[in-house]
Amino acid sequence: MLKINNLKASIEGKDILKGINLEVKAGEIHAIMGPNGSGKSTLASILAGREEFEVTDGSIEYQEKDLLALAPEERAAEGIFLAFQYPVEIPGVSSTNFLKTAVNQIREYKGIEPINSVEFLSMLKDKMKLVDIDQSLLQRSVNEGFSGGEKKRNEIFQMAILEPKLSILDETDSGLDIDALKIVSDGVNKLRSKDNATIVVTHYQRLLNYIVPDYVHVLYNGRIVKSGGKELAIELEEKGYDWIKQESDAQLA
Amino acid sequence: MSQEQDTQILDKLTKSEYKYGWESKFESDSAPKGLSEDIVRFISAKKNEPEWLLEWRLKAYRKWLTMKEPKWPNVTFPPINYQDIIYYSAPKQKAKPQSMDEIDPELRETFEKLGISLDEQKRLTGVAVDAVIDSVSVATTFKKTLGELGIIFCSFSEAVQEHPELVKKYVGSVVPANDNYFAALNSAVFSDGSFCYIPKGVRCPMELSTYFRINAANTGQFERTLIVAEEGSYVSYLEGCTAPMRDEHQLHAAVVEIYAAKDAEVKYSTVQNWYPGNDEGKGGVYNFVTKRGLCAGDSSKISWTQVETGSAITWKYPSCILKGDNSVGEFYSVAVTNKYQQADTGTKMTHIGKNTRSRIVSKGISAGKSQNSYRGLVKVLKRAENARNFSQCDSLLMGDQCGAHTFPYIEVDNTSAIVEHEATTSKIGEDQIFYCNQRGIDDENAVALIVNGFAKEVMNKLPMEFAVEARKLLALTLEGSVG
Numbered sequence: 001m002l003k004i005n006n007l008k009a010s011i012e013g014k015d016i017l018k019g020i021n022l023e024v025k026a027g028e029i030h031a032i033m034g035p036n037g038s039g040k041s042t043l044a045s046i047l048a049g050r051e052e053f054e055v056t057d058g059s060i061e062y063q064e065k066d067l068l069a070l071a072p073e074e075r076a077a078e079g080i081f082l083a084f085q086y087p088v089e090i091p092g093v094s095s096t097n098f099l100k101t102a103v104n105q106i107r108e109y110k111g112i113e114p115i116n117s118v119e120f121l122s123m124l125k126d127k128m129k130l131v132d133i134d135q136s137l138l139q140r141s142v143n144e145g146f147s148g149g150e151k152k153r154n155e156i157f158q159m160a161i162l163e164p165k166l167s168i169l170d171e172t173d174s175g176l177d178i179d180a181l182k183i184v185s186d187g188v189n190k191l192r193s194k195d196n197a198t199i200v201v202t203h204y205q206r207l208l209n210y211i212v213p214d215y216v217h218v219l220y221n222g223r224i225v226k227s228g229g230k231e232l233a234i235e236l237e238e239k240g241y242d243w244i245k246q247e248s249d250a251q252l253a
Numbered sequence: 254m255s256q257e258q259d260t261q262i263l264d265k266l267t268k269s270e271y272k273y274g275w276e277s278k279f280e281s282d283s284a285p286k287g288l289s290e291d292i293v294r295f296i297s298a299k300k301n302e303p304e305w306l307l308e309w310r311l312k313a314y315r316k317w318l319t320m321k322e323p324k325w326p327n328v329t330f331p332p333i334n335y336q337d338i339i340y341y342s343a344p345k346q347k348a349k350p351q352s353m354d355e356i357d358p359e360l361r362e363t364f365e366k367l368g369i370s371l372d373e374q375k376r377l378t379g380v381a382v383d384a385v386i387d388s389v390s391v392a393t394t395f396k397k398t399l400g401e402l403g404i405i406f407c408s409f410s411e412a413v414q415e416h417p418e419l420v421k422k423y424v425g426s427v428v429p430a431n432d433n434y435f436a437a438l439n440s441a442v443f444s445d446g447s448f449c450y451i452p453k454g455v456r457c458p459m460e461l462s463t464y465f466r467i468n469a470a471n472t473g474q475f476e477r478t479l480i481v482a483e484e485g486s487y488v489s490y491l492e493g494c495t496a497p498m499r500d501e502h503q504l505h506a507a508v509v510e511i512y513a514a515k516d517a518e519v520k521y522s523t524v525q526n527w528y529p530g531n532d533e534g535k536g537g538v539y540n541f542v543t544k545r546g547l548c549a550g551d552s553s554k555i556s557w558t559q560v561e562t563g564s565a566i567t568w569k570y571p572s573c574i575l576k577g578d579n580s581v582g583e584f585y586s587v588a589v590t591n592k593y594q595q596a597d598t599g600t601k602m603t604h605i606g607k608n609t610r611s612r613i614v615s616k617g618i619s620a621g622k623s624q625n626s627y628r629g630l631v632k633v634l635k636r637a638e639n640a641r642n643f644s645q646c647d648s649l650l651m652g653d654q655c656g657a658h659t660f661p662y663i664e665v666d667n668t669s670a671i672v673e674h675e676a677t678t679s680k681i682g683e684d685q686i687f688y689c690n691q692r693g694i695d696d697e698n699a700v701a702l703i704v705n706g707f708a709k710e711v712m713n714k715l716p717m718e719f720a721v722e723a724r725k726l727l728a729l730t731l732e733g734s735v736g
Contacts, residue, residue, distance in 0.1 A: 048691050072690035081691075088688040092706025101702055102692040109693070141706065158692065 001026050001197050002047075002067075002166060007058035009046055016042045018222035019058070024166070027194040031208055031233060032201045034219035035241045040201045041085060043219070044170040047199075048082040049075050062166070076102075077109035079165030079196075083155040083172050090142040095154065096124065098142045099161050106162065127160040131187040149180035156187040167191075168199045173207040185210030205237035220248050284341035290314060293441050296341045300410045300445075303417060313430035313440030320434045326597035327626040327658060328566050330539065338504060340442045340475070399457070404488075405450040406461050409477050412448035419450055423481050427510035427547045427574070435506040435568075436543040439475045443508070446477035451486040451517075460716050462491040476507040482517035484550065489520040491719055503528075505564075507542045515550030515577065520558070522715055524723050526730070527563035529594045537565025537594075544571035548580035548606075556583040557600065558714045560723045562730040565594060570628065572601035575609035575637075582611040585711040587723075589704075589730050590623030590655070599629035599660075604640035604670070613644040616708045619655035620731055626658040633670040640670040648678040649707050651700075651731070701728035 007020040016039045024030050034040050046053050047060070049072030060067040067075065090098065104114045115123075124138065133153050143151050152172055159167055169188070173181055188198065188211050200211055208216075208230065216232040217224045220241070225248040226232065236244070284295050293314050297307040322333075399406050405416060412420050430440035451457055482488055492509075505527065511519050521544075530537025540563075546555035557571035573582025584600035602611035611631065619625040625648070633640045648657035661674050681703055689699035704727055705712065715723055 050687060071695075072687065073693050073695045076691055076693035084688065084691075088682070088684045090685055090688070090703060090706055092709040093702050098689075098692070098702065101698060102689075102694050105695065105698060106693040162692065 001063060003061040005059045005061070007043075007046070007060060008056045009042060009053045010056055011042075011053050015056075016053070016222055017046070020219075020222075020224060022217065022224065024197050024199060026165075026197055028215065029192070029198045029200065029211060029213045031213035031216045031230075032199060032219055032224075033203065033205075033216060033233065033236060035245070036203065038219045039222045040203075040219050041170055044082060044168045044199070044201050047075075047166075047168055048072060048080060073105070074109070076162070076164075077106045079163075081159050081162055081164030081167045083152075083159060083167065083169045085171040085174060087143045087146075087151040087155055089144045089146075091144050093142050095138045095140065095142050099124070099158065102158075102162065123161065127157060130160050130190055131157045132183050133157050148175035149177065152176055152180065152184055153187075156184050156191075160187065160191055163191075165196050166199070167196065168201065169211075170201045171203065172200070173202055173204060181207065182210060205233045208233045218244055220244060223248075283339050286339050287336040288314075288338070288340055288442065292340055296442055296444060299341060300413065302410075302413055305421060306413060309425070309430065310441050310443075313437050314442075316431040317434065317437035317441055320431075320437055322434050323568075326568050326628070327624065327660070328568060328595040328597050330566055330595075333504060333539070335438075341444050398459075402455050402458070403452040404455060404457055405448065407448055409443070409446040409448050409479065412450075412479075416448070416450070419481065420448065420479070423479055423510070423512055424477075425510075427512055428508050428543050428545050433543060435541040436508050439477060439506050439508045439543070443475045443477040446479070446507070448478075449480045449488065449490060451482045451488045453483040453514075454485045455483075456486065457488040460489045460491050474503070474505045474507070476505075478507070478509040480509075480511045480519060480521070482511070482513045482519045482553075484514045485516040486514075487518045489716060490522070491716060492521070492523045503538045505538050505540045505542070507544075509542070509544040509571075511546035511555055513546065513548050513550065513553035513555050513580075516552050517550065518554040518556075519546065520556045520716075521546070521571070522558040522719055524560045524715075524719055524726060525563050525567075526726055528565075529563050529592060529730075530565040532592060538563065540564035540567045540569060542569045544569065545574065546572065546582070547574045548577050548582060548609075550580070551577040551606070552579045553577050554581040554583075556581075556585070556714075558585040558711065559587070559598075560708075560711070560715070560726065561586070561588040561596060561598060562726050564596075567594075567596040567598050569598045570600050572603070573611065574603045574605065575611065575640075576605045577609075578606040579608045580606055581609070584611075584613045584615070584629075585714045586615045587618070587708040587711045587727070588615070588625055588627075589618045589727060590620070590625045591730055592621040592623060594621075594623040594625075596624070597626045597628055599627045601630040602632070602642060604631075604633040604637040604642070607636070607638040608640070609637055610641045611643075613642070613646075614710055615644075615646045616711055617646070617648045617657055618651070618704055618707065618727075618731070619648065619657050620651040622654045624656045624658070626660060628660040628662075630662040630664070631672055631674075632663075633665040633667050633672070635666045637667050638669050640667065640672075642670075642672045644672075644674045646674075646676045647707070648676075649704065650678065650680045697728070700731055704728070704731055 002024040004020050004022040007017055009017040020043060032040050042053060055068055100120055107114060131153050137154065143154060146154060172184060176184060200213060213230050216228055216230060218226040226244055284292055290311060293310050297310055428436050431437055449461060480490060511521060513519050527538035527540055548555055555573050559571060561567055571584060575582050582602050588596045588598050590596050599615060600613055613629055615627045617625040617627055627646045629644060631642045644661060646659050650657055657678055659676050663672055665672060685703055686696060686699045689702060705724055712720055712723060
């Protein structure tokens with residue numbers, strides 16, 4: 001589904017990613033871990049099409065397409081979804097209106113007729129149950145005045161509505177208490193299928209107790225320095241990131 | 254988003270064309286260019302007006318000669334040559350049409366281009382339309398239904414002929430002929446407009462709507478609207494405008510007067526999209542308008558709602574004089590400026606009666622190289638015990654070449670008054686746009702969404718039929734103007 005080849009990227013002349021290689025197949029969950037400043041969120045942003053980063057080398061192939069040639073909204077229409085670390089507030093725009101606009105524009109991209117209101121409402125209802133969010137949230141402006149937990153749940157709710165092929169969860173666990181963490185993970189697990197894939201970007205192993213990854217990659221200093229199964233995450237939790245840093249720095253030296 | 258990307262999007266958006274630019278080819282019946290007592294007499298004669306109205310016009314004209322153009326608005330424009338304007342132009346009509354079938358097909362086409370076919374409106378929305386093209390009313394619908402309730406809704410000139418006593422009583426009672434430079438000019442040369450009278454205790458069952466158009470080249474548009482709501486009555490009045498594209502500037506100096514008796518309520522809604530000029534700031538309408546409502550009776554209410562997206566220059570302060578005790582004045586405004594547009598708009602709330610209340614909600618949106626100013630005056634007079642005002646002025650900026658300004662004036666002469674003012678300024682964030690993009694929404698739709706969200710409180714005040722159009726208009730005006 002996704003092939004990242006020797007991806008290098010910088011912002012304002014500073015190199016952040018220094019050659020990332022990663023392949024994600026349908027049905028898989030990949031966790032990307034690493035210390036602060038290792039480039040995790042940058043990778044997520046580049047996949048989603050954030051333009052402040054400059055890709056200096058390498059390529060990203062997504063479903064046989066050149067991902068880097070697509071605008072952010074085209075990527076979304078092609079099934080890429082980013083659950084934001086800091087979801088953005090849009091005052092005065094109800095979640096319902098926002099989602100309907102999104103759904104219809106994606107449909108337009110695919111050449112499908114706009115969704116009718118009845119169909120849309122019943123879809124909203126189904127998906128609300130999935131992530132256990134309250135109907136009142138839909139009437140409120142997008143993310144405005146939401147608590148940290150509500151914002152993250154709203155991201156997963158949007159993900160449920162848009163039914164992406166490749167979901168990228170950027171530090172979705174940050175700021176969540178244990179109950180919210182369970183609800184969010186639960187939602188992600190329910191949405192999982194053999195046809196879609198998930199990339200979980202996280203600093204802590206905690207989330208991975210609930211969303212169990214097939215692969216764990218450790219990002220350090222702009223490179224994936226170690227990959228393994230879910231047990232790697234547990235090892236990291238016990239030993240911290242220092243041993244990886246030392247190993248990696250030793251190799252470079 | 255990178256700076257370069259911003260610029261690209263900005264360019265793309267600001268280049269969206271004015272979509273109402275065409276010129277109908279009616280034969281005009283025009284006065285020669287220029288202004289003099291003879292022209293005033295010519296107009297009055299054309300309209301077959303009574304002597305007192307001619308005198309009233311002449312008095313206004315003589316007063317105007319002694320006045321000077323106001324210089325205080327935060328706008329700049331080259332001097333207007335008032336002798337280079339045609340002050341009267343009427344489309345030729347054989348006889349008064351009795352039904353839509355008799356209306357000039359080209360005129361009907363014009364309406365269709367505007368997306369407001371009378372047929373459609375009659376059939377679907379139940380809106381009675383008094384259409385004003387180049388200063389003379391050509392179609393008045395639903396007159397019969399309204400007539401049965403005693404409601405008068407007709408062109409101003411018709412009212413002069415058929416209801417001279419009402420016109421004489423109320424014209425100039427809210428906006429005196431010598432009120433200001435442009436009101437005096439209008440009083441001297443007004444060509445037509447709308448008249449609306451709601452008798453005592455009658456609730457007007459439908460929205461009354463007028464669409465204004467400036468048509469013949471070089472014609473100043475001097476509309477005059479008079480709305481009188483008698484005791485305990487209610488009316489909601491809609492005004493919409495569109496003007497074709499032209500290189501030269503067109504002057505529009507209208508006057509709107511609203512009179513509300515005891516317990517009467519008048520809602521006045523405007524969607525203004527006069528031609529704003531081209532990408533270089535060439536052409537466009539100068540919209541210098543005096544709109545004022547008088548809450549004459551106790552517990553009366555006047556509410557102004559405006560969505561201003563057009564005109565090269567807008568200079569307009571729909572105001573309320575709260576004379577009756579417990580009367581209420583409201584002003585809800587969305588003003589959008591793009592390209593080289595300049596808007597200096599706001600309101601005046603004058604509290605005279607006891608327990609009078611006013612509410613001001615102003616949303617200014619600036620894009621391109623435009624300048625958008627809110628100017629508002631809240632005045633509480635000595636005898637206005639327990640007056641209340643709440644004002645909220647929010648500005649939204651797009652890009653970094655535009656300006657937003659707020660000039661709130663407060664004059665309070667009674668210590669029991671409570672006057673509150675809140676103001677915010679924000680910029681459409683790249684984060685917001687990217688968030689929308691990531692959900693599949695492109696830049697244009699993202700801007701439309703964010704701007705409509707920003708203006709929601711005002712948009713919600715518009716009658717249904719208008720709200721849809723206004724939302725589209727907002728999106729259209731700002732097409733491609735952000736990053």
